[in-house]
Amino acid sequence: MTHSNDPRxxxxxxxxxxxxxxxxxxxxxxxxxxxAQPEQKPDPFAPxxxxxxxxxxxxxxxxxxxxxxxxxxxxxxxxTGAKKGCxxxxxxxxTVHVGGKRTLSCLTLAVMVREPVTTxxxxxxxxxxxxxxxxxxxxxxxxxxGYCTPGQIMSAVACxxxxxxxxxxxxREYMSGNLCRCAAYPHIVTAIQQAKTQMEG
Amino acid sequence: MRPFIYTRADDVSAAVQAAAETSGSAxxxxxxxxxxxxxxxxxxxxxxxxxxxxxxxxINGLQSALGSIQATDKGLRLGAxxxxxxxxxxxxxxxxxxxxxxxxxxxxxxxxxxxxxxxGNVLQRTRCQYFRNTSWxxxxxxxxxxxxxxxxxxxxxxxxxxVGDKCIAEYPGDFxxxxxALGAVVTITGPNGSRAIPFEQxxxxxxxxxxxxxxxxxxxxxGFDIPAGPYTRRSxxxxxxxxxxxEFGLATAAVALHxxxxxxxxxxxxxxxxxYRPWRSHEAEAALQGKPLDENxxxxxAQAAFAEAAPRRDNxxxxxxxxxTLVRALLEAGRMEI
Ligand SMILES: Cc1cc2nc3c(=O)[nH]c(=O)nc-3n(C[C@H](O)[C@H](O)[C@H](O)COP(=O)(O)OP(=O)(O)OC[C@H]3O[C@@H](n4cnc5c(N)ncnc54)[C@H](O)[C@@H]3O)c2cc1C
Ligand code: SF4
Ligand code: FES
Ligand code: FES
Numbered sequence: 084m085t086h087s088n089d090p091r092x093x094x095x096x097x098x099x100x101x102x103x104x105x106x107x108x109x110x111x112x113x114x115x116x117x118x119a120q121p122e123q124k125p126d127p128f129a130p131x132x133x134x135x136x137x138x139x140x141x142x143x144x145x146x147x148x149x150x151x152x153x154x155x156x157x158x159x160x161x162x163t164g165a166k167k168g169c170x171x172x173x174x175x176x177x178t179v180h181v182g183g184k185r186t187l188s189c190l191t192l193a194v195m196v197r198e199p200v201t202t203x204x205x206x207x208x209x210x211x212x213x214x215x216x217x218x219x220x221x222x223x224x225x226x227x228x229g230y231c232t233p234g235q236i237m238s239a240v241a242c243x244x245x246x247x248x249x250x251x252x253x254x255r256e257y258m259s260g261n262l263c264r265c266a267a268y269p270h271i272v273t274a275i276q277q278a279k280t281q282m283e284g
Numbered sequence: 285m286r287p288f289i290y291t292r293a294d295d296v297s298a299a300v301q302a303a304a305e306t307s308g309s310a311x312x313x314x315x316x317x318x319x320x321x322x323x324x325x326x327x328x329x330x331x332x333x334x335x336x337x338x339x340x341x342x343i344n345g346l347q348s349a350l351g352s353i354q355a356t357d358k359g360l361r362l363g364a365x366x367x368x369x370x371x372x373x374x375x376x377x378x379x380x381x382x383x384x385x386x387x388x389x390x391x392x393x394x395x396x397x398x399x400x401x402x403x404g405n406v407l408q409r410t411r412c413q414y415f416r417n418t419s420w421x422x423x424x425x426x427x428x429x430x431x432x433x434x435x436x437x438x439x440x441x442x443x444x445x446x447v448g449d450k451c452i453a454e455y456p457g458d459f460x461x462x463x464x465a466l467g468a469v470v471t472i473t474g475p476n477g478s479r480a481i482p483f484e485q486x487x488x489x490x491x492x493x494x495x496x497x498x499x500x501x502x503x504x505x506x507g508f509d510i511p512a513g514p515y516t517r518r519s520x521x522x523x524x525x526x527x528x529x530x531e532f533g534l535a536t537a538a539v540a541l542h543x544x545x546x547x548x549x550x551x552x553x554x555x556x557x558x559x560y561r562p563w564r565s566h567e568a569e570a571a572l573q574g575k576p577l578d579e580n581x582x583x584x585x586a587q588a589a590f591a592e593a594a595p596r597r598d599n600x601x602x603x604x605x606x607x608x609t610l611v612r613a614l615l616e617a618g619r620m621e622i
């Protein structure tokens with residue numbers, strides 16, 4: 084998917100062309116060149132180029148192809164806001180936005196990400212003012228240990244933007260992908276209702 | 285997770301070519317080269333070491349070819365890279381094919397529905413814990429000939445219909461029973477060209493549990509064609525599960541009815557959570573044919589649907605639950621205002 088507002092523009096493709104010939108980084112585009120030289124067995128351990136835009140900032144890294152977006156953010160970009168709960172798509176603690184859509188970063192390979200990523204660290208305004216959803220979670224005591232909270236908040240922002248916060252029942256249904264071991268659910272629902280008014284107002 | 289080579293395909297033929305590269309007799313679901321779309325099944329199972337592909341071919345670059353929804357008076361065309369959320373929230377699908385929209389809407393979570401593709405969805409693997417967890421040595425699906433730990437193990441969530449003595453795993457998905465009910469056709473492109481088969485012929489029975497589908501390695505699902513019919517508007521999906529949301533179904537029913545003066549002119553019935561593969565109950569459909577739709581006829585249809593059920597120690601409840609789920613679905617569909 085090419086987006087005209089992609090800050091990486093065409094240079095991203097150029098990079099792959101160049102990197103394909105460099106020994107250090109494995110080529111990732113299925114090309115005829117690959118088929119023409121079957122004797123050159125590609126090395127699965129060779130790092131691949133990961134080219135992310137996270138919270139408006141471009142982050143290029145050479146990583147093992149197995150690296151998930153969650154591990155790329157936490158271990159390589161130093162953004163530890165997104166949490167690892169289950170690492171299997173079952174809890175929602177790792178929720179971030181990719182191309183504006185809420186996504187589980189634990190079941191996403193970093194090398195596959197083509198669209199801008201927003202994490203909890205990118206939610207507040209540049210002057211430090213909290214996003215209405217962050218403020219609402221504080222106002223309503225919508226957490227105890229806080230481990231699930233970054234995922235809850237990222238999911239909640241998307242829930243409102245998708246138009247799925249019309250009633251408490253609808254919020255519960257569309258937030259069901261975010262588990263809270265402390266069971267702060269009732270306050271989470273109230274917080275989302277408050278933030279919705281502000282986000283839409 | 286074991287290391288793999290990652291490649292990205294920019295068009296259908298490149299994808300098929302890249303996936304067909306390795307030879308061997310492995311079934312498509314265990315072939316060394318696997319496509320990756322949303323990744324929500326395959327990465328989960330690679331982390332568990334249940335799937336061990338040597339190469340992943342990323343097909344998300346085929347979005348423009350395989351990512352669209354088209355509704356005409358002939359029917360509904362869903363590209364394989366349409367995301368679950370996209371189809372679930374499409375107003376035309378909600379109106380004209382509610383069973384399709386609901387089966388997707390009631391599945392997984394908002395995040396997973398944003399990520400998961402329809403092609404990957406129908407190929408999701410069983411949730412049988414002995415299959416997923418490689419510390420259990422006996423699983424014919426994972427390791428042919430090793431036995432089946434579920435036969436006499438904890439089998440509360442396992443299937444009661446279409447099972448064999450080698451495997452009783454449940455097919456867990458919600459969308460597939462809806463496709464089966466509506467008589468969908470799957471379009472496929474492979475190394476030897478393109479073909480189209482009835483959706484009911486995509487998944488295999490339990491005689492060789494390790495071989496789940498009739499796809500050959502390298503064959504790419506390009507989409508689904510759902511024929512229009514007088515029953516698609518009066519259709520719905522009922523899902524019964526252990527918790528209200530974000531959970532697989534224990535028993536589900538996909539139902540579509542064409543009623544004339546209260547009588548069943550045509551019924552389409554799919555079942556989920558209870559069967560080895562996406563299940564269409566031709567028996568229940570036949571039992572309803574020409575009958576007035578009421579509690580008696582719905583009950584008779586449910587009896588017919590589960591007549592061949594073969595429960596094990598912990599899942600006998602699924603026979604009764606499955607029947608009641610189907611009865612409820614039929615009566616609710618009968619009451620729909622269309
Ligand atoms: C916690 C959790 C809860 C879930 N709950 C539900 C639920 O309630 N109901 C439900 O129905 N599902 C549920 N799912 C399953 C989910 O819907 C599937 O994982 C998802 O639909 C798979 O799609 P994908 O695009 O991510 O597939 P991938 O993981 O990318 O691919 C799956 C398999 O299909 C192959 N493949 C993918 N696309 C194609 C294609 N076009 N042609 C040929 N082969 C292809 C891949 O090679 C791979 O082997 C749940 C999953 C999780 C993790
Ligand atoms: S039911 Fe099937 S998948 Fe589960 S252990 Fe038995 S053979 Fe394996
Ligand atoms: S860590 Fe991703 S869903 Fe649990
Ligand atoms: S606040 Fe502790 S898990 Fe949610």
